[in-house]
Amino acid sequence: MRARRADPLRYYLASRAAVWHAGPPRPPIVFVMLFNHFIHRSFKTPCLTSGWAAAVLLSLGLGGAVTASAQSMPLAPATGVATAGSPPGRPASVAAGDMASRVLACTVCHGKEGRATPDGYFPRIAGKPAGYLANQLLNFRDGRRTYPQMTYLIEHLTDEYLHEMAGHFAALDLPYAPPPPPQAPAATLEQGRRLVERGDAARDVPACVACHGAAMTGVQPSLPGLLGLPRDYLNSQLGAWKTGQRRAQAPDCMAAIARQLTPEEVSAVSAWLAAQPVGGGGKPASTLPAPMPLRCGGVAAIPVASATAR
Ligand code: HEC
Numbered sequence: 001m002r003a004r005r006a007d008p009l010r011y012y013l014a015s016r017a018a019v020w021h022a023g024p025p026r027p028p029i030v031f032v033m034l035f036n037h038f039i040h041r042s043f044k045t046p047c048l049t050s051g052w053a054a055a056v057l058l059s060l061g062l063g064g065a066v067t068a069s070a071q072s073m074p075l076a077p078a079t080g081v082a083t084a085g086s087p088p089g090r091p092a093s094v095a096a097g098d099m100a101s102r103v104l105a106c107t108v109c110h111g112k113e114g115r116a117t118p119d120g121y122f123p124r125i126a127g128k129p130a131g132y133l134a135n136q137l138l139n140f141r142d143g144r145r146t147y148p149q150m151t152y153l154i155e156h157l158t159d160e161y162l163h164e165m166a167g168h169f170a171a172l173d174l175p176y177a178p179p180p181p182p183q184a185p186a187a188t189l190e191q192g193r194r195l196v197e198r199g200d201a202a203r204d205v206p207a208c209v210a211c212h213g214a215a216m217t218g219v220q221p222s223l224p225g226l227l228g229l230p231r232d233y234l235n236s237q238l239g240a241w242k243t244g245q246r247r248a249q250a251p252d253c254m255a256a257i258a259r260q261l262t263p264e265e266v267s268a269v270s271a272w273l274a275a276q277p278v279g280g281g282g283k284p285a286s287t288l289p290a291p292m293p294l295r296c297g298g299v300a301a302i303p304v305a306s307a308t309a310r
């Protein structure tokens, strides 16, 4: 968990809410909601009302975690020292009902059980590799990815707590909706397909399937699938890697790859990927048939081709 000196008022409100939250009445969480709304009003987000709803649910479910975290680090605001680990007195394993209430806030945006909504932006989280989900929660908490309304919910949670939530969503096995009809001309879709399946060796663009798996459903434990995601979300992620707004743990292989793609190529790849049906129930493969073409941070378990390992 982290304490941010840079934003003491925000920290104060969150930690007060956490402390007061320990017992009824709960109204102080309203201040956090108001503050949350106030600071995020200026962000262009697709989900302001969801942010409110999530804050309410946070006060009911996830808030218990913030309470536990706050109790474990009473000096953090003064020292700014990040602490991680289990708060004293909290059992190592989480009861199913406890987890269900914890993650209720998440489903406001990510859809029932994290299976995404038809709104067209929020990514599905159910059934993705646990290591990938955990890496993303750490990325949001630690500032390598940004979505203020979500970061706000998790910024005071411990590594252990984030891993538990990642494990919960990863273990869900839920059907995927059929893809929407293709939203680009045939030539554009073909350009997208070629890049995904073959890459462009002359320009140092590896085939996406070399890491994301031949079925594009990801690889355990930390490589995500590329199917079942909205086109807008894919465009936005690749664009964010190009501009440095999304970062992964170093070395950030996806940043290197996204920077090689032109905006037209990003658009073609996203259009093609978003129109593909998800095969095999979307289950991530257990291994890659060949080493990865580049080294990627946070994916330690998978071998890298020695010629390009760096
Ligand atoms: C206010 C809406 C909102 C809430 C509430 C929310 N999220 Fe998110 N989440 C998002 C959005 C939007 C993104 C994509 C952000 C981006 O553009 O990078 C995201 C991304 C993610 C990702 C990365 C997905 C991927 O494929 O890379 C994970 C994991 C995630 N959220 C987990 C959670 C969990 C766990 C919770 C509950 C603690 C939660 N989210 C609550 C909106 C939300």
Ligand code: HEC
Residues within 6 Å of the ligand: 123, 132, 135, 136, 139, 195, 196, 205, 206, 207, 208, 209, 210, 211, 212, 222, 223, 224, 225, 226, 229, 234, 237, 238, 247, 248, 249, 253, 254, 257, 269, 292, 293, 294, 295, 296, 297, 298, 299
């Ligand atoms: C060298 C291995 C590698 C190759 C090749 C690769 N990726 Fe990735 N990709 C990754 C890793 C690792 C991640 C997870 C990064 C993180 O932890 O944030 C990722 C994440 C992504 C995500 C984010 C998924 C989500 O749910 O938010 C997208 C989109 C993506 N890659 C698209 C592509 C495309 C398109 C290509 C081909 C042009 C490609 N990748 C090629 C390793 C690779």
